Each structure stands twice: as structure tokens, then as C-alpha cells.
Amino acid sequence: MPPAASRTDRALELRDVSKYFGEFAALRKLRFRVAPRDSVFVYGPNGAGKTTLLRMLASLALPTEGHVFFGEQDLHQDPTEGKSAIGFVSHATFLYGDLTGRENLRFAGRLFGLRELEKRIDAALEMFAVRDRADQPVRDLSRGLQQRMSLARAFLHDPDFLLLDEPFTGLDTVSAENLRALLARLPEQGKAVVFSTHDFDQGASIARRLLAMEKGFVRYDGPLASAPLEQLRIKPKGGPA
Amino acid sequence: MHQATVVWTVFAKDVRVEWRNRETLALMCVFGLLLVFLFNFTLETTHEEALRTLPVVLWVTFAFVGILGFNRSFAAERENSCLEGMMLAPVDPGAIYLGKMLANFLFLAVAEVVVVIVASVWYNFSFVAALGWFVLIAFFGTLGYVAVGTIFGAIAANTRMREVMLPVLQFPVAVPIFIGAIEATGGALRGDAPGQFANWLKLLVAFSIVFVVLSYLLFEYVLEE
Numbered sequence: 001m002p003p004a005a006s007r008t009d010r011a012l013e014l015r016d017v018s019k020y021f022g023e024f025a026a027l028r029k030l031r032f033r034v035a036p037r038d039s040v041f042v043y044g045p046n047g048a049g050k051t052t053l054l055r056m057l058a059s060l061a062l063p064t065e066g067h068v069f070f071g072e073q074d075l076h077q078d079p080t081e082g083k084s085a086i087g088f089v090s091h092a093t094f095l096y097g098d099l100t101g102r103e104n105l106r107f108a109g110r111l112f113g114l115r116e117l118e119k120r121i122d123a124a125l126e127m128f129a130v131r132d133r134a135d136q137p138v139r140d141l142s143r144g145l146q147q148r149m150s151l152a153r154a155f156l157h158d159p160d161f162l163l164l165d166e167p168f169t170g171l172d173t174v175s176a177e178n179l180r181a182l183l184a185r186l187p188e189q190g191k192a193v194v195f196s197t198h199d200f201d202q203g204a205s206i207a208r209r210l211l212a213m214e215k216g217f218v219r220y221d222g223p224l225a226s227a228p229l230e231q232l233r234i235k236p237k238g239g240p241a
Numbered sequence: 242m243h244q245a246t247v248v249w250t251v252f253a254k255d256v257r258v259e260w261r262n263r264e265t266l267a268l269m270c271v272f273g274l275l276l277v278f279l280f281n282f283t284l285e286t287t288h289e290e291a292l293r294t295l296p297v298v299l300w301v302t303f304a305f306v307g308i309l310g311f312n313r314s315f316a317a318e319r320e321n322s323c324l325e326g327m328m329l330a331p332v333d334p335g336a337i338y339l340g341k342m343l344a345n346f347l348f349l350a351v352a353e354v355v356v357v358i359v360a361s362v363w364y365n366f367s368f369v370a371a372l373g374w375f376v377l378i379a380f381f382g383t384l385g386y387v388a389v390g391t392i393f394g395a396i397a398a399n400t401r402m403r404e405v406m407l408p409v410l411q412f413p414v415a416v417p418i419f420i421g422a423i424e425a426t427g428g429a430l431r432g433d434a435p436g437q438f439a440n441w442l443k444l445l446v447a448f449s450i451v452f453v454v455l456s457y458l459l460f461e462y463v464l465e466e
Contacts, residue, residue, distance in 0.1 A: 060325055062465055083331040094326025096254070096317065098261040110250040111330035113243050137261070153326075 010071030011035045012057055012086070012161050012192070017066035019052050019216075026052040028216040029066070034194055036160060037187040041207035041224065042196040043234070048213040050196040051091070054165045057194065058088040084112065087159035089167050093150035097139035101130060101149040104138060105156055112157040124152040127182070129175070143170035151179065162186060164195035168202065180206055200236050247332045251340025252347075258317055259348065265313040269352040273306040274359055281363045291364045296426035300382065300419055302356055303349065307386055308408050310348050311394035314341060319398055328464055338460035342391040342453070349383055366430075374429035378442060382422035385449030389415045392456040395463045418452070421445035 012034040019027040027049045034040060034057070042050045055061040056068055059075050059082060068075040070082030095104045102121060109117040125131040128148040138146060147170045154162065164183070168176050184206045186193045197203045204210075210227045212220040212234070220232055229236065259265055280298040284290075318324040327337050357379075361368055368375055389411055397407040421444040428438025 080331040088329055092322035094323055095321050096258055096323055098258045107254050111332050
């Protein structure tokens with residue numbers, strides 16, 4: 001897909017957002033702003049609220065309290081522009097097993113109302129090196145290939161905000177390295193990326209900003225280079241904490 | 242314009258998925274035939290009795306066959322969270338609903354045609370004389386039932402006992418549809434003057450339209466987490 005300048009100067013923002021599942025608070029009074037060209041690594045233990053945060057930004061989860069904004073538009077009241085600007089990769093692939101990868105991408109592209117769809121599909125398939133497997137039913141693909149197809153689906157409409165929840169899951173070493181390099185390049189192309197991974201070193205090699213979470217709270221939000229890793233009990237494998 | 246494209250895209254996707262595995266429609270037809278056979282076997286009827294029982298047999302069969310279809314329709318969406326995948330797109334949730342409803346309508350209509358053909362043979366009953374009215378009644382009855390079934394299928398898909406929950410949730414709401422459809426079908430098959438069953442047909446049409454419109458408007462809230 002050709003590099004494109006950011007189509008928006010608008011930010012994606014959570015304002016005092018809380019999310020409860022019954023009594024359990026997944027997010028508590030969270031304030032978080034993703035500006036265009038941001039590169040944010042969301043890190044934290046299981047149950048920290050990373051997935052809920054990303055789902056909230058992707059407009060898939062409703063806040064119990066607070067609001068999600070795209071620019072000054074409430075993402076849940078008026079989601080059309082926001083959704084066009086967001087690409088999301090989740091634990092689930094969003095792919096129909098009975099359809100081929102190409103058919104899945106065509107389906108998604110039509111929902112997004114994309115022009116020159118076949119060209120875009122080929123470019124997205126090429127980007128994740130799955131073009132040669134695009135005409136096989138998704139059910140017959142390995143987990144790693146399905147993940148790459150899911151990434152192609154998320155990049156298909158050339159979104160300005162890429163939200164990726166554990167995007168390296170199931171990928172082999174070469175694919176993981178290619179994705180790492182791609183994510184690292186996105187801010188230069190005018191795109192913002194927010195992602196989570198349990199591999200701190202991998203995440204730190206991509207992002208400039210760290211959002212450390214625990215039990216629904218933000219423990220740190222700032223430049224990765226100056227993050228107090230020891231205080232956050234983060235131990236990178238590649239160097240002393 | 243985009244709205245119509247979305248409806249068509251979702252409809253075409255469901256038809257394509259069904260064409261690939263051919264599971265749901267085959268299951269619906271076989272189940273429908275089994276039910277008609279069971280009714281025919283247990284209710285050995287004369288021609289006059291058939292006129293009384295056939296509308297009930299047909300609509301009860303359509304109701305159970307429909308349940309299978311609605312459950313399967315959202316089983317495909319649950320796998321890999323595909324319904325959420327659709328919600329990521331900047332589309333009106335009502336358009337997604339209409340696309341899925343039209344696909345469910347098509348599958349149930351095909352199963353109904355098979356069931357009616359076989360029922361006419363087993364009951365030794367010709368639908369030809371009342372075919373026009375019967376098709377009209379079946380159209381609105383199926384439309385109303387599918388409208389309710391599609392939205393409750395989406396609701397039940399997020400529950401733990403979804404296969405059980407769907408009929409429990411859906412049948413009480415669909416009662417007016419079945420009453421109208423059974424009474425109107427009975428009148429049409431007996432060869433009554435249209436004026437005699439017109440009120441039932443009007444009831445059926447009114448409920449079908451109300452259910453389609455309400456479901457279209459409410460589908461957005463069904464999809465919310």
C-alpha cells in the first residue's frame with residue numbers, strides 16, 4: 001500500500017473513561033490521547049485493561065462512564081468518520097472460515113465503501129506476504145497465516161490509527177520481524193499506532209511512548225526512553241532495568 | 242446508496258457462506274420434511290380434516306425450521322467475532338440487520354417451498370386453486386417471522402444457552418404472526434371468499450411491517466456490548 005499522508009489532524013481520545021463488567025473494573029477514570037503519528041506501546045500484566053482500552057478506542061466497547069472522542073466528535077454518538085480512520089486487530093481474526101482470504105477482504109472493503117478495491121486488496125495481501133494463499137478458505141490456513149490475513153484486513157482501508165491487540169500472536173520469526181519493521185515505520189507515514197504485546201523488548205523496539213497499565217489504572221504514560229522501568233517493575237531482557 | 246450496497250454485501254456474503262458449506266439449508270429442508278412426515282403419520286386425515294390441520298402443520302413446521310436457520314445464521318458470525326468485524330466498518334447497523342434478514346428469508350423460503358411440495362403429495366392436497374393467496378400469506382408470514390428471528394438470533398448469540406434461548410425468546414413475540422398466518426392460510430385453502438380472511442391477512446401484514454421496522458431500528462442496541 002503506498003504511503004499516505006495523515007488525512008486527519010484529529011486525535012483519538014478517552015476522557016475519564018471507566019468500564020465495569022459487573023463489579024469488576026476493567027478501566028478506571030482513564031485519560032488517554034493518541035495524536036496523529038503517535039506510536040504507543042500498551043504494556044501490563046493480564047487483566048490490566050489493555051484489551052478493553054483498545055476495544056474502547058476501536059468503538060467496539062461502550063464506556064460505563066466517560067466518553068471516547070475522535071477529534072471533537074463522540075465516537076459512539078457519531079462513529080462514521082472515526083471508524084473510517086481506525087484499523088483494529090484483535091485476538092479474534094474477524095475472518096469467515098468458509099470464505100477465502102480475498103473474499104474476506106473484499107467483504108470488508110465493500111463495507112468500508114472502498115474504491116479500486118481489487119488493487120487495494122492485492123496491495124494489502126502483498127504487504128503481509130499472503131497473496132499466494134489468498135484464494136484458499138481461511139479455515140485451511142494456519143494460525144499465523146490467519147493472523148497475517150487479519151492484519152491485511154485491518155490495513156485495507158489505509159486507516160490513520162492502527163490499534164493492534166497482541167498482533168504478533170502466531171507469527172513466525174520472519175513475519176514478526178516484518179511486522180515490527182512495518183509498525184515502526186507507520187508514524188513516518190503519518191499514521192498513529194497503538195499496540196500491546198507481552199514482549200517488552202519487542203514493543204520497546206517499535207514505540208516511542210509507553211502506556212503502562214495495571215488493574216485498570218495507568219501507572220505511566222510518557223516517553224519510553226525516560227520511563228522508570230524499575231519503579232514499574234518492568235525488566236527488559238535486552239538490558240538492565 | 243452505500244446503505245443499499247451494505248445490505249446487498251451482507252446478503253451476498255451469507256448466501257456465499259451457505260453455498261460453500263451447504264449445511265444450513267440442507268438441514269432445514271430435511272428437518273422440515275421429517276416434521277411434515279411425523280404430522281402426516283400421527284394425524285391420518287381425510288380431505289376435510291386436512292383443510293383444518295394443514296395450515297397448523299405447515300406453520301408449526303416453518304417455525305421450527307426457521308429456528309434452525311436463525312441459530313446457524315449467527316453461529317457463523319460468532320466464529321472469529323465476525324459480527325464485531327462488521328461493526329468496525331462505518332455502516333448503519335440496520336443495514337447489517339437487513340442483509341442478514343434477507344438471507345434468512347431466502348433460506349426459509351426455499352425450505353418452505355420444499356416442505357409445501359412434499360406436504361401436498363403426502364396430504365394429497367392441491368395448493369393450485371389457492372396458490373396466489375397462499376404465496377401472499379406465506380410471504381408476509383415468513384417476513385414477519387424472519388424479522389423477529391433475525392434480531393432474536395443476534396440477541397441469543399451472546400447468551401450462554403443460545404440454542405435454547407432463541408425459541409424461548411422468539412416464539413412469544415411471533416405469536417401474532419402465527420395466529421394471522423394460520424387463520425389466513427386456513428381461509429385461503431378452504432377457498433373462502435377473500436373478504437372472510439382479509440382481516441387476518443391485514444393483521445399479518447401489519448405485524449410483519451412493524452417487526453421489520455422495529456428490528457431495523459433496534460438492531461444497533463442489540464450489537465452494543
